[in-house]
Amino acid sequence: MSYVVLARKYRPKNFDQIVGQEHVSKTLKNAISENRVAHAYLFSGPRGVGKTTTARILAKSLNCKQGPTHDPCGHCPNCVEIAAGTSVDVQEIDGASNRGIDEIRALRDNVKFAPASSKYKIYIIDEAHQITDAAFNALLKTLEEPPEHVVFILATTESQKIPLTILSRCQRYRFRLLSSKEIMDSLQRLVEAESFRIEPAALQTITTSAGGSLRDALSMLDQAVSFVSGEVKLGDMQSLLGFLPKEIIYSTIDALSKNDSAKLLSIIKEISEQGYSLLQYARDLREHLRYLMILSLNSSVLEVTPDELKELEKRKTIFSVPWLIRSGHMLSRALDELRWSEQPRLVLELHMLRLAQPFESVKELIERIESLEKNVSAGGYSVSEPAPEEKYEAAAPAPSAGSEPKPSQPPARATQSAAPSDIARMWQDIVRELKAERPRIGNMLDGSLAKSITGNNFIIGAVSNFQQDGIKNNQAVIEDAVEKKAGRRLGLQIQIVSVKPQETVVEEEVIVEDEAVEAPIKEVFQVEADLTDTKGELPKGINKVLNKFPGKVVKKSSEKPA
Template identity: 40%
Template sequence: MSYQVLARKWRPQVFEDVVGQGHITRTLQNAITTKRLAHAFLFSGPRGVGKTTTARILAKALNCSEGPTPTPCGKCDSCRETTAGMSVDVIEIDGASNRGIEHIRELREAVKYAPTRGKYKVYVIDEVHMLTNEAFNALLKTLEEPPPHVLFIFATTEPQKIPATIHSRCQRYGFKRIPLSEIIDQLKKIAAAEGITVTDEGLAMIARAAEGSMRDSQSLLDQAVSYSGMTVKNEDLQATLGAVAQEKLLQFAAGLLSRDSGGLLKQIDGLLEQGLDMRQFLAGVVEHIRNLMVIKITKDPGRIVELPPADIQNLQQQASGVESDQLLLLFDSLSKTLDEMRWSPHQRFTVEMGIVKACHITPLRPLAEVLARMKEFESRLTPGTALSAPAAVGVREQSGPYVPKTAAVSHQPRPSEAPGGGGGATTDEWGRVMSALKAKKPSLASYFTQSKLLNTSDTGFTLGFPAGFQRDQVEKQEHRDYIEQIAGEVLGRKIQLTIKPLGQGEAGPSPARTKTPAKKKPEEQPPIVQDALRIFGGEVIETDQTEEEG
């Protein structure tokens, strides 16, 4: 007798044997028991999770000699013929090769005839989404009102491609991916019955590679036995599956977290010598970083991370010594490298440089910390410095002894002195008034760009303006009243603004530049200059101070 693969040999024959789909098998069993069975079903879900198997069990349950029954006997002629795929009353149709309207016409003619042996004629159409739109339309009437002895079961992996008119005529059952633990338990059962020796870690590797498909896991186990014999070693599984052992992922992740780029390059070289696919390996590393993040932020990671309990415990130990921000940066960097490998002709170089880059990522400072430092920096500035423009300071690195240059001294009045010989108020006070005016009404403050402060006193300021639009705007009574109101609020006393015309030679402000020949000590510099010297490690070589009046 020819060999029968494990996926066929261990195919479920009753509802109770279907793994991971209890929400569906229970519903179908109750429907049979209560005689509330629909005339059309749509089974959707990933590959290898039991859609066609459940359809065959349902057909067997309906045509069993003891049925309809939720537990078919499996011994009668009808059950044995359905199991062998030879029943004339259970018609399985491949939707990919029988997708035209002519095939549906033949089906419409065939449904008129009564079943030969059983009570129902069951049509199982696999990959039904492959039918053409014309074939779906031809099926609508028959599907809506089929003969009482006909039952339709549609199976598909892409339900979104099926027209809504078909959906509305069927009961839809969504098959889900089978959990890792249930696949491992089933593989243990099969291995024990078949005399196969394999470790729990090996079964976990097979189950992860199957990605939730029971049929795929059984096929992979069959392949591993063909490679290794009845004793399957973990090293053999890594060779056949191209998978990476969890210990290697833990070791590689430890190197990433400790930024040991040299050690990681050596590990990559060793994995390449073993013939491991670099893209598959990097995908495993990305998944490992994701698992670390999930374990770090969730209380019950076993429901999300599909790993055995022992591996989850190892991940918890590794995740306890790392910050979430570092994991996020690593995941983002390695994911970009994984995407770049799709188009790179030199995958080894791409993965090596991507690993080095990930090791040199500097964690970002929290925004709250940056804002707190900025606030502290602002609080160290004097009020006058905060309101006026800072002096332009030339800073250079200390590459050698500094030789001072002789600078001409321009004898200009100090900013704090009142031009015009007045007393009381100072230009600093006028600067405060202008700052408040700019904050509240910038358009009005812009008219003072060509003004010149002529005189100050305790009761007001005298400003000179050249003839033109700006002076006309400032002389408007409502504008002068508003400026005097702002000045009064800032200085705490009543202020009067006086406008005088300027001569042609006096038009516009003439910034005075003062060069100070003598160097100040670092501690004598303004706070902002002291911070610049501390951060950049420089030296003040010259101070250019621009005075702007108005």
């Protein structure tokens, strides 16, 4: 007997064996048990999820010698013929090759004949969306009022292409993609039954690559077993499916975190020289960035191997969620362009270099602008040239009267009694160095304040909740930088600093003397023009004052009030 592939060998034989489509199986079983079988069904859903298999099981249930029953025996002549595809009363029609009006007319002429040896004459039309509109129109009347012995089952992956007049005449069942757990459980049972040797990580790779299609997963497993004579390992699956080594993806992530454009170009050159697919590289990178995004938002829905999870945890806080969303869109556009470009390497290089450029989301920019405004208003922000490296010495307390002088000791660095100016300068140096070494973290600290050092705690003032969360997420890196400057380990304490902005208005004073009033009228207006340089002409602002208040100008001055 010739070899039978796993997808056919382990095809479900009854409703209970169908994986992941319980909502369909339960409804059909109840309909058969209660004798409520419809004359037309439409099974829609992605490829490889059980549409045609369910149609065959429904046909066996209706035509079984012990039926109609929701649990066909599988041994009677009718069940055996339907399973083998040789039953004259169950016809499977390929809608792609029998799509014309002539084929549908022939079908319409045949439905009036009674079944040969079964209770029902069943027509399974696969890929029904391929049938032409004229052919569908010819089928309308028959589909609406078929003979009592006829059942139509239409299967399609694109139900939106089926005319509404056909949809309204059918009971519709939507098949869903299978979850990774359902596919993994099915593969593990099959591996045990066949005594295959395969690493769990390799099995997880098959599950992830299947994309919710059990048939695709079985085909890949069949191919993997043929590819390796012994145990199937993770490397074998990656080589078979064309995946890149994980180290290349990890190196790319690290280069993106440092905005290292030169390293990214070297990685792309290495990929091209080693013969890897640039398309697959972009897909793998997008998938890895997707994992980082899901890990940051909701780790409970992440489906990866334990080893991959460890690597993801290491890089969890490197990128912000807005950056990850942006990178996903950019890589999707890159994939579209790579498929049709004459120079795919150039397209990929351009997109990767764009990814390496510094990125600030709108929310981050607003937060930074607000923090800068608060610091400018409070007078606590200044821009100056970088100061040379200094030691931040504690301010020595003044000796009290009558006390004996103590022997001089080396000054302590960044202690509890350190001067506020020294602490502030130390924090500015730390932020400046982080900007050079870790730009994302350094830029995030813009506007933060060093409040004080108490014991082993370094109290930092954050100007927003966003900045506070950013400091907490990168606390270990910041504490390392503080230890490098302060000479000892200090724990960070973050406090929200609330600064009330103060308005600064530059005003010009204009005095208007009213001839009819004894006391002069004095008003203050903000004007941009210099009153001393009018060349005999008054600015528009002064003319408006004169139009509103009677009087004349007795003094022109550009001096600003103290």
